[in-house]
Amino acid sequence: MKSFKADYVYPVCADPIKNGIVTVDDNGTIISVTDDKTPPASNTPIEQVNGIIVPGFINTHCHTELSHMKGMIAAGGGLISFIKDILSSRSAEAADMLAAAEAADQQMYNNGIVAVGDISNTGITAPIKAKSKLYYHTFIEILGFLPESADSLFEKALETAEEFKPQPTSITAHAPYSVSKELFKLIKKHCDTGTNLLSIHNQECEDENKFYRYKLGGFIDLYKHMGVDIGYFRPQARNSLQSIIPLLTNRQKILLVHNTCTNLKDIYFIKRFDRKINWCFCPNANIYIEKRLPKIELFVNQGFNITLGTDSLASNSKLCILSEMKTLQQNFPSLSIDTLLEWGTINGARFLGIDSDKGTIEAGKTPGLNLLTGLDGVKLTPDTSVKKLV
CATH class of the missing domain: 3.20.20.140 (Metal-dependent hydrolases)
Known part of the structure; x- marks a missing residue:
């Protein structure tokens, strides 16, 4: 398993999570979606990424x-x-x-x-x-x-x-x-x-x-x-x-x-x-x-x-x-x-x-994870880019 922590996680099916953490297994299945106050149950190292995480x-x-x-x-x-x-x-x-x-x-x-x-x-x-x-x-x-x-x-x-x-x-x-x-x-x-x-x-x-x-x-x-x-x-x-x-x-x-x-x-x-x-x-x-x-x-x-x-x-x-x-x-x-x-x-x-x-970041799904960077707050700009995480 691996975990990613971002400025925000946008599950799409729920409100954005500030300092959100998404944990996935090797097949890309979502194990958990939490915030930094409730870290994932596993001892998986958490990779800090700057930007917002969204579904594929x-x-x-x-x-x-x-x-x-x-x-x-x-x-x-x-x-x-x-x-x-x-x-x-x-x-x-x-x-x-x-x-x-x-x-x-x-x-x-x-x-x-x-x-x-x-x-x-x-x-x-x-x-x-x-x-x-x-x-x-x-x-x-x-x-x-x-x-x-x-x-x-x-x-x-x-x-x-x-x-x-x-x-x-x-x-x-x-x-x-x-x-x-x-x-x-x-x-x-x-x-x-x-x-x-x-x-x-x-x-x-x-x-x-x-x-x-x-x-x-x-x-x-x-x-x-x-x-x-x-x-x-x-x-x-x-x-x-x-x-x-x-x-x-x-x-x-x-x-x-x-x-x-x-x-x-x-x-x-x-x-x-x-x-x-x-x-x-x-x-x-x-x-x-x-x-x-x-x-x-x-x-x-x-x-x-x-x-x-x-x-x-x-x-x-x-x-x-x-x-x-x-x-x-x-x-x-x-x-x-x-x-x-x-x-x-x-x-x-x-x-x-x-x-x-x-379509959404929820436990049990394999939606893919994208990292968006180069935003103006939470607004897309000409400099916004996407990186595939999972």
Whole structure:
């Protein structure tokens, strides 16, 4: 066993402990969480560290199979341009993709991430995840806006999911603008027969809402660029999120990712439906792609579970949840470190269904321990860094 004493320990499930002491065994299982007035029962030497100890981070949205694309797409070009670049540049030699994905996995581990909700379109990352020190839930993502392709695309997704077994997987839709109503219905039917978490890209740009409201904007040009005839599609006279909510299951947890252009009317709209909605923010990717951030204040105190993600190295310089928290702190100073830590730890664990083991520092759990230094009191600063302790 070993013990760490810090200026503060943030269990997340309880108030911060000043001069807190965390004792763990060789497997990283928490033995006790105390303060210096109640030292651990064992005679384990106590290592003094300066800073605050927090649980391991949960990254609920990543694309490790795009890691080879780091630096390949110019920042700030907008989502439509980003999608075109992804489609034209994502192919690479398998060895290069595997090497980049393996490096990304190690980077997340080094940055104190212990679990990942990862988007995959192929089975190429399965062997990396099988031997990783991180917990992965893989979302097999389907894209297909033509109704006639729905059945074949869904069958292909089921085949891809087989490549990841026995790892946790689920079948999910990519985004409202890229999945037909017929395909949404197949996914819903699948969700209604067993456990199948959903993770859907949502309202990353204004063009997505324009497409659904009026059948106008950049997605019309994108489909022309792809040579796809979407003549069948009729505008819905309401935002994309409001249009697809009725197509989603009420039996599974649903993660809506990015939410850059989600407004208060959208939030109130989904409250009228019996859906298990969770939100995921990836602020650094939002800035990289669209040069803007979601209206975070709209989501706070609305009763929803909020999580954090990094998106891929195609749209981010690093895979680090602390970096996402720092960006939010800088742009939304009213967010407390307590709130940001909840978003980056226990809330992600709850969504992934691993909160009995991850997300909080409690006896019997193996959440991982991170040391944060370079704070201004208990506020994150540009100099705040993370070191993995366990």
